[in-house]
Amino acid sequence: MIPAKEEIQRVKPEVERYVRQRISEFKSLRENNLTTFDFRPFVNIEPYQADIFSEACFCILTANSSAVLGIKLQKEIGVDGFKSYPEEKLFEIIRKKGHRFAHQRAERIVKLREKENFLLKIAKEKDGKEAREKLVKEIYGYGYKEASHFLRNIGFNDVAIIDRHISRFLFEKGLVKPRKTITKKVYLECEQALEKIASDLELTQAELDLYIFYIKTGKVLK
Structure with missing residues (x-):
């Protein structure tokens, strides 16, 4: 088995430009409250x-689902739709795309509208880990993974997204012990292991996540 750092170095030349592009899109989102995502050639969808x-709604949609489905829904619903569509319309769009938890996701998106100003304030925080604690406390349904996912996608570089792809990568490389569930303690243990890899490779947590996701899925998404 190829050690973790060596495997990341092996794939880096293949996808470095896509990783840089994605990081630039995230940075624009944080600085301007607007970005244009282009996932080609990994997903056949127009920018x-x-x-x-x-983006906070996207992170709700991808939980217990997939990034590809979340991307398709984010494009179809659009910036204005997330803020204005009635819950019934959101439900129908999400259901038709095949999401298993369409009703719950539509309900959460409508509820999240109450927190839009809070989310804009979070984007101005300096420390991602402190911002994550505030999100978990304030946003209904957000755990460490969802909060970290949102923060990374709006330009924070210092938190890790411990999903099934990342945890499996760490387990396979022998960097953490296999666990049946990812508790807060396990999450932070995995994040610490990733911080060491990122430091050794001179990458941010945000960049490292995109490389590992590519290794596990063959795609650079978000």
Whole structure:
């Protein structure tokens, strides 16, 4: 088995330009509250715009689902739709795309509208880990993974997204012990292991996540 750092170095030349592009899109989202995402050639979908609120909704949609489905829904619903569509319309769009938890996700998106100003304030925080604690406390349904996902996608570089792809990568490389569930303690243990890899490779946590996701899926998404 190829050690973690060596495997990341092996794939880096293949996808470095896509990783840099994605990081630039995230940075624009944080600085301007607007960005244009282009996921080609990994997903056959035309570029589209997203703002900070729609990105928080995207992170709700990808939980227990997939990034590809979340991307398709984010494009179809659009910046204005996340803020204005009735819950019933959101439900129908999400259901038709095949999401298993369409009703719950539509309900959460409508509820999140109450927190739009809070999300814009979070984007101005300096420390990602402190911002994550505030999100977990304030946003209904956000755990460490969802909060970290949102923060990374709006330009924070210092938090890790411990999903099934990342945890499996760490387990396979022998960097953490296999666990059946990812508790807060396990999450922070995994994040610490990733911080060491990122430091050794002179990458940010945000960049490292995109490389590992590519190793596990063959795609650079978000």
